[in-house]
Amino acid sequence: MIEVTNLEKSFGDAHILKGISTTFEKGKTNLVIGQSGSGKTVFLKCLLGLFDYEKGKIAYEGQVFAELSEAEKRNMRAKIGMVFQGSALFDSMTIEENVMFPLQMFTKQSKSEMQDRANFVLNRVKLKDANKKMPSEASGGMQKRVAIARAIVNNPKYLFCDEPNSGLDPKTAIVIDNLIKEITEEYNITTVINTHDMNSVMEIGDKIVFLKDGLKAWEGSKDTIFRTDNEVVTDFVYSSNLFKKVRRMYIEDNS
Template sequence: MIEARNIIKSFDGKTILKDVSAVFKPGQTNLIIGQSGSGKTVFLKSLVGLHEVDSGDILYDDRDFTRMPDKDRIKVRQEMGMLFQGSALFDSLTVEENVRFPLDMFTKQKLDERRERANFCLKRVNLENVNHLYPSEISGGMQKRVAIARAIALNPRYLFCDEPNSGLDPKTAIVIDELIQEITKEYNMTTIVNTHDMNSVLGIGEHIIFIFNGEKYWEGSSQDIFQSDNKELNDFIFASKFFRKIKDKL
């Protein structure tokens, strides 16, 4: 479980996060949604320690991440898996080497053991016989799956996904969403997904935080979202013609 308590973060005198609190439980897909510039990316980066907060607390299973010394933070970070917006694969490494990278960096396992783990993770994301290909030789959707395989290589307790469907066609995006949800439940991870994709919200939004102008404006599930009377949330959801049609049918 990850808990954020009263998080405040400013840049150059401008407050970006205004007293944001949230609890993210394991075994469910936790989504952070909001418009561009709302503060959702700053919130995600604050959770993983890429931004130091001005005030407030971030706890990983009751461990105070905001105040622990760097040596202890390193241990917590080794329990994190990260899926970046652009996959962030190393172009000069093969698929297998990309997945093996965190194992090479943070474990003392023998090479055969690291290869075996990398292959297991690739099979888990339904990728086989691509080990010796390079990222440029596979599709964007396959690159995302390689990035997921790398993210789970160290068997993390916490998984962070920043716009995982960016640049993907709708069909492939659904595959990635379902894969993230499956491995979250399978490994009972605390998964946090930063997204503005309403298809993801409806498909895997078990717990949703809506951030508007740096504040938490709404919290609920995909089942609750269409029943909300929150004006800012409704403006965000029904910005597209497709979702306005859904609202009209309710």
């Protein structure tokens, strides 16, 4: 579990995060949504320890990250997997080498042990026999699955995903959503996903935190988001006629 308490972050005179408090549970897909400029990316980078913050605290299983020593922070980072927007694979490395990279950073495994682990996670994301390919030889969906394999290769306790469906067609996006959810539940990971994709919200949103102008404007689940009367949320979620129709059908079916 990750607990966030009264988190505040500024850049000069710009107050970006304004006292956000929430929790992210194990085995759940926790989604952070909001318009551009809402603070999602800054929030994620604070959770990852990439940004310092002025007030509040972030605790991983009760350990306050800002209070850890440098050695303890390194140990904590070894428990974190990250799927970057655009996958962020190393173009000069094979798929296998990309997946092995976290093992080289954080473990003392032999090359054969790292290769065995890379094979295991590549099989898990249905990329058997892709080891020697270069990223340029892989489709966007394949690259995203490589990024997920790399993120889980070190058996992380925490998985962060920044816009994992960015640039993917709708069918492939659903495959990636379902893969992330399966892995989250299978390995009991605390997963936090930054997204603006409402299909992801409705497919895998066990918990949803909605940010607006650096504030937590609402939180709930993919079920309760249909029933909320919070105008800030409904304006964002039901900006398309499709989701307006889905909401109306949902309310009728559950009334």
